Amino acid sequence: MSNETKDLNNYHFTSSYDHYNSINSQSIMNLAYLSGPSTYNANMISSQIGSDLHSCPRGACGLGFELSPSSTEFFNSSIDQENDFYNAYNYNTSHKSHEVVGGGGAIVESETKVSASPSSSEHHHGEDSGKSLMKREADDGGKDIDQRSQKVVKTKKKEEKKQRESRVSFMTKTDVDHLEDGYRWRKYGQKAVKNSPYPRSYYRCTTQKCNVKKRVERSYQDPTVVITTYESQHNHPIPTSRRTAMFSGPAACSYNSSSLSPVSDFIINTPRTFSHDDLFRAPYASMNVNANYEQQQSQEFHHESDYELLKEMFPSVFLKQEP
DNA sequence: CGCGTTTGACCAGCGC
């Protein structure tokens, strides 16, 4: 854990939150976050995208960020979520200028593995929760388990825990707590967070056999920033009824109404080079990838599988780029 | 009635 925090501290954010604040105090800031033990090659992603960001003259690039007044960074860490996010956020906000410190700036974590398998989605245990899975395993072992098999079970548990920790997070500057992303979510819990006056909400994808979860919490340091963490990957397309769902959601409402919300502001201030569908997929919309960038990215990802995984993870980001 | 939210209880992991 400690080394991950260190990694984050070494990470240099390129685009300044304050900068966008000065552009538009209601702009959305997205900060994508790939967690450590993930099988996504987050390390590579962060370095590649990071270098692109660094070379972007406007300091607002990333995944097509010339399109929007927001910033997105992919970075990589095993999770000490609270610390990580706040460290990241602190760093971002503490840097008033756009200067890039250090080369590359991407964090390095040796644990990150390149894999074509989408990790947790491979587990079709229903995965009601990690503990139920572990319980089941323990029960299966029974009392006759010898020490060796116990070791195997422990190792297995660790591996599965690692896989479950495949996560992507965003920091979004918005007044809306639960940002619409096209999928349907069911809230299954809410917890008070240590050192934060704001509770953390737990959501699960309502689609059957899809065990994607997401956590939503508000930064205690800047209540206007919402941290959304996605865990695992959807094994289904965006529900076709999403448009309806999104119109009923806060983002859609604000879009239809008077542009007071950050979402609508984002929409209004963003050059209309993408479709309504993209807009409705906020916050992903702010990560919209233009065709050139995608092409560039697919070349830069050393392993095609990682790029594909990223696509799977954020279909809405890539959807409109598909031929 | 179906679906989603709320909320107190419970459990596991972790640090001391």
Added chain:
DNA sequence: GCGCTGGTCAAACGCG
């Protein structure tokens, strides 16, 4: 072993 914390469960409840 104990306490703290994060994550989940599930009954109760609300809403359309």
